[in-house]
Amino acid sequence: MPKSQDTRQQMLAAATKAFSEKGFYGTSIAAITQDLPYTKQALLHHFGSKEKLYGEVLAGISNTMIENINAVRMDFDKPQLALQEFFIRFYRYTQTQRVETYLLMRELMDNKQRADASQVWYLKPFVELLADMFIQAIDTQTDEANALAAIYQLLGAVNYFAISEATLTNMLGEEQFSRMRNHFESELRQLVRARLDCATASPFAGKQT
Amino acid sequence: MPKSQDTRQQMLAAATKAFSEKGFYGTSIAAITQDLPYTKQALLHHFGSKEKLYGEVLAGISNTMIENINAVRMDFDKPQLALQEFFIRFYRYTQTQRVETYLLMRELMDNKQRADASQVWYLKPFVELLADMFIQAIDTQTDEANALAAIYQLLGAVNYFAISEATLTNMLGEEQFSRMRNHFESELRQLVRARLDCATASPFAGKQT
DNA sequence: ATTTTCACTTACCAAGTGGTAAGTAGTCAA
DNA sequence: TTGACTACTTACCACTTGGTAAGTGAAAAT
Numbered sequence: 001m002p003k004s005q006d007t008r009q010q011m012l013a014a015a016t017k018a019f020s021e022k023g024f025y026g027t028s029i030a031a032i033t034q035d036l037p038y039t040k041q042a043l044l045h046h047f048g049s050k051e052k053l054y055g056e057v058l059a060g061i062s063n064t065m066i067e068n069i070n071a072v073r074m075d076f077d078k079p080q081l082a083l084q085e086f087f088i089r090f091y092r093y094t095q096t097q098r099v100e101t102y103l104l105m106r107e108l109m110d111n112k113q114r115a116d117a118s119q120v121w122y123l124k125p126f127v128e129l130l131a132d133m134f135i136q137a138i139d140t141q142t143d144e145a146n147a148l149a150a151i152y153q154l155l156g157a158v159n160y161f162a163i164s165e166a167t168l169t170n171m172l173g174e175e176q177f178s179r180m181r182n183h184f185e186s187e188l189r190q191l192v193r194a195r196l197d198c199a200t201a202s203p204f205a206g207k208q209t
Numbered sequence: 210m211p212k213s214q215d216t217r218q219q220m221l222a223a224a225t226k227a228f229s230e231k232g233f234y235g236t237s238i239a240a241i242t243q244d245l246p247y248t249k250q251a252l253l254h255h256f257g258s259k260e261k262l263y264g265e266v267l268a269g270i271s272n273t274m275i276e277n278i279n280a281v282r283m284d285f286d287k288p289q290l291a292l293q294e295f296f297i298r299f300y301r302y303t304q305t306q307r308v309e310t311y312l313l314m315r316e317l318m319d320n321k322q323r324a325d326a327s328q329v330w331y332l333k334p335f336v337e338l339l340a341d342m343f344i345q346a347i348d349t350q351t352d353e354a355n356a357l358a359a360i361y362q363l364l365g366a367v368n369y370f371a372i373s374e375a376t377l378t379n380m381l382g383e384e385q386f387s388r389m390r391n392h393f394e395s396e397l398r399q400l401v402r403a404r405l406d407c408a409t410a411s412p413f414a415g416k417q418t
Numbered sequence: 419a420t421t422t423t424c425a426c427t428t429a430c431c432a433a434g435t436g437g438t439a440a441g442t443a444g445t446c447a448a
Numbered sequence: 449t450t451g452a453c454t455a456c457t458t459a460c461c462a463c464t465t466g467g468t469a470a471g472t473g474a475a476a477a478t
Contacts, residue, residue, distance in 0.1 A: 007425080022319075025235025028465060040466090042426050050466065102318060109311060109372050110232075127380050145388035148381070149370075149396040152389075156369025157362035163318050164361070171336050172357070179354035180361075187358040194403040216455080237435065249436090251456055259436065 010036055011043055016057050020102040024054055024110055058107055058122035061100045065126045068093060069133060079137035084192045086133075087154055091188055094162035095181075101162045130155075138196075154192055219245055220252055225266050229311040233263055233319055267316055267331035270309045274335045277302060278342060288346035293401045295342070296363055300397055303371035304390075310371045339364075363401055 014036055018027045029050050030040045047053035072089060076082035094101040107123060131148065138147040161184060169177045223245055227236045238259050239249045256262035281298060285291035303310040316332060340357065347356040370393060378386045 022234055023232050025231055026233070030464080030466090038425095039427065041428085041468095044467070045424095045426065105314075105318065108376055109314060121376075121379055123376065124380060127376065131380070143388075143392065145385065146392045146396060148385075148389045149393045150400070152370050152373065152377075153366035153393075153397065153400055156365040156367070158365070160365025160369055161358075161361050167317055167330075167332065167336065168361075170330055171333060171340070176354065176357075179352075180357045183352065183355045184358045184362075187355060188362065191359070191362055191400075191404055194406070195400055197403070239434080239436090247455095248457065250438095250458085253437070254454095254456065 007038065007042075008046055011038070011046060011053075012057060012060065015043075015053055016060075016103060017099055019054060019057060020099040020106065023106050024050075029053070055122055057103070061103060062123055062126040064097075064100070065093075065104075066129055069129055073133065080196055083134070083137040083196070084189065087158060087188060087192050088185065090155075091158045091162075091185060094158055098162065098165070101159065105159060105163050150195060154195065157188065157191060216247065216251070217255055220247070220255060220262075221266060221269065224252075224262055225269075225312060226308055228263060228266060229308040229315065232315050233259075238262070264331060266312070270312060271332055271335040273306075273309070274302075274313075275338055278335075278338055282342065289405055292343070292346040292405070293398065296367060296397060296401050297394065299364075300367045300371075300394060303367055307371065307374070310368065314368060314372050359404060363404065366397065366400060 011032070015027075015032045018032045021027075029043055032053075033040045033043050043053065047056065068089065069086065072082055072086045076085055104123070131151075134151040135144060135147060138150070165177075168180065171177075172180065220241070224236075224241050227241045230236075238252055241262075242249045242252050252262065256265065277298065278295065281291055281295045285294055313332070340360075343360040344353060344356060347359070374386075377389065380386075381389065
């Protein structure tokens, strides 16, 4: 690996961390290079602008996610199994790659504000692939919009937990939170299965209280 | 209402909107007063500092949420019904009060960064009341940590959808997204019920694939 | 040997940041 | 009538923001 590429990687890593912690607006390019042996102008030399740097960071994460999805697709033929397994792996990903998870969530929120200005949607390929996979996975008799809604709820169940670590730790105490986290994965498996079973048994049940 | 109180309310409303759109760091106090007939120094006069203003905004939202929870508690005796109904109402709240929902999510994320510095946790009362309610609602035979995990997943299902509006609209197109939203509430009801039924039937099933 | 390219630096810049100081105009009580 | 108080303003302040300009030294290409 050429030295300049290594520099770029260092910068990307530092930027990923910084953006995930304080968001796009809360992060200054000077802050990103603070712990690196380079000046902020070196960063601008490599990436052109703050916006472009942010774009590269998001593109990197998006690619990782797409690889993850494809890996699950390879491992499981049955869509329902693949679906369940995807959520478990996605959960584990959010727990391991906390920084990336935060950043993804931030982009989701800043999307409108930032993208309205820059007209770029970095996560589109990832989300499209995800949606596509889920349409296939869920019983196709179901309405597509219906399936999307259900899927998005499960996605939310995972993501929301991941970003709430700090709040929950403070609220429950470390010990209690640790117990909660230990139960989360099996609870998640149960949730996904319950939802699928329910959909298979009676697709449109439960609309009334 | 005294005129100064009205000014404060205007400022709080503008601040809520601004913070929800660009976050704490992305919002300048000058930007908050831009569309108001006051200068930023008037804002500082009323609230002292940006941090204190943010605190008042969050406290207001937290109070509203607590009132919502208490209202559901009054309306339903049976905890399971109250639980289901709470999520539906919570969902509707997130759809109506988009600005507040965004802000809540942002605080969840910035919590660690911001609160580590200021040592204040604005949302603690709200989340504690919520957790308390859910402990009561779920079958007490279940482990407390288990219940918390399950509850948090449902909470995530609702919240995540609310903040994804911009991304989903762009990704799916307005028409498709609209259909998805129309299905969301009944899907949510189904999800909550499925999860509760499952827990009642076999509390610890589904740990293995 | 000379030119070009690359990685990176110092030196800037205008615009914006949160916040302070010192007022001004108005109300209200003594 | 005076003095305190309130709501707000203008005038600043030191500092940070993203970004530009113009270089430097080294390696690579000609």
